[in-house]
Amino acid sequence: MKIGLVGFPGSGKSTVFGALTGRSVETGFASRGDKANVAAVKVPDPRVDALAAMYQPKKTTYAEIVFKDLGGGRAEGLDRASLNEMREVDALCQVLRAFPDAAGTPADPRRELVDLEAETLLADLEIVEQRIARLAKDRSNPRELELLTRIQAGLEAETPIRSIELGAEERKMIGGYAFLTQKPMLLVLNVPEAAVAHPPPADVANAAEARGLGLILLSAPVEMDIAQLPEDEQPEFVASLGLEEPARDRFIRAAYALIDLVSMLTVGPDECRAWPIPRGTPAPRAAGKIHSDLERGFIRAEVIAYEDLVELGSEAKCREAGRLRVEGKDYVVMDGDVIHFRFNV
Ligand SMILES: Nc1nc2c(ncn2[C@@H]2O[C@H](COP(=O)(O)OP(=O)(O)O)[C@@H](O)[C@H]2O)c(=O)[nH]1
Numbered sequence: 001m002k003i004g005l006v007g008f009p010g011s012g013k014s015t016v017f018g019a020l021t022g023r024s025v026e027t028g029f030a031s032r033g034d035k036a037n038v039a040a041v042k043v044p045d046p047r048v049d050a051l052a053a054m055y056q057p058k059k060t061t062y063a064e065i066v067f068k069d070l071g072g073g074r075a076e077g078l079d080r081a082s083l084n085e086m087r088e089v090d091a092l093c094q095v096l097r098a099f100p101d102a103a104g105t106p107a108d109p110r111r112e113l114v115d116l117e118a119e120t121l122l123a124d125l126e127i128v129e130q131r132i133a134r135l136a137k138d139r140s141n142p143r144e145l146e147l148l149t150r151i152q153a154g155l156e157a158e159t160p161i162r163s164i165e166l167g168a169e170e171r172k173m174i175g176g177y178a179f180l181t182q183k184p185m186l187l188v189l190n191v192p193e194a195a196v197a198h199p200p201p202a203d204v205a206n207a208a209e210a211r212g213l214g215l216i217l218l219s220a221p222v223e224m225d226i227a228q229l230p231e232d233e234q235p236e237f238v239a240s241l242g243l244e245e246p247a248r249d250r251f252i253r254a255a256y257a258l259i260d261l262v263s264m265l266t267v268g269p270d271e272c273r274a275w276p277i278p279r280g281t282p283a284p285r286a287a288g289k290i291h292s293d294l295e296r297g298f299i300r301a302e303v304i305a306y307e308d309l310v311e312l313g314s315e316a317k318c319r320e321a322g323r324l325r326v327e328g329k330d331y332v333v334m335d336g337d338v339i340h341f342r343f344n345v
């Protein structure tokens, strides 16, 4: 699962990437369009921490998502390469500049949001129009033609596809086009340090709300500083900024939720681990993420809800209290399920 950081040059994408990964990355003009910034990032999860404290495993593994710094737009429009890169990711995080840049140009984050939206609407419309022309000529798929005509009307009225109501069947029909305005999106408002504990400007907050988009406020250079401090010194620094936790943690969790992943948990003396699983995954397929043998030879899943395990303190106590469920192949894995798979190959 890959998340693309998008936004206009100088908005702070590479700095945000640095904050997410704790890496030192090149920022500024010289680095524009740097395509090398791709990294897997651990999803902070207090449940994994609690399970590790309980089992004292040899290894503790968090879920991971991949972030990619996508370079992004030019003043005269998104270039082809940037567009194609955007199509390949599962979700987008647009970084909006809310700090005056080095030349003193004032920020207009709402404008950046609207401008990138306009570019992506146009890119999608181009694909839709080409496809409609083809379908109108060969009449091979009247249902798709009807759907795309409806989408075309939406795009022309500046409605991103993610805001157009579509059934599951319809979404499947257009899944192959990788429309940009259909991708889930999160907004990251990159503010000056002095603004991190304040609410976002009203125009940006309203624009985000009108579009149903999540908005996270952070100061990328500050987050980068936090990420580079030794772990035991981080909380004090974070508190001194008037924050409860690094914005980075909130941001990663929001990005994780954006792509509709849930966490399946596994425990034992060897490893405690969170596994990212698409919402709605049946137990055998979830087992297959761990090892293909577990899917092939799936017999049953023994499931305890994380809350029950923590409340009662051990698997044995959960079993006694009837909180351990035995589930079959049709069971859909839920977020926070602690699972042991029984299998036979
Ligand atoms: N003052 C200030 N400068 C920032 C902030 N975020 C990024 N910068 C600087 O703005 C410039 C552009 O940032 P960069 O991350 O390279 O932007 P990108 O083009 O979107 O990747 C760099 O010189 C950064 O150090 C911020 O929140 N405040």
Ligand SMILES: [Mg+2]
Binding pocket: 013, 014, 015, 026, 027, 028, 031, 032, 033, 034, 069, 071
């Ligand atoms: Mg950059």
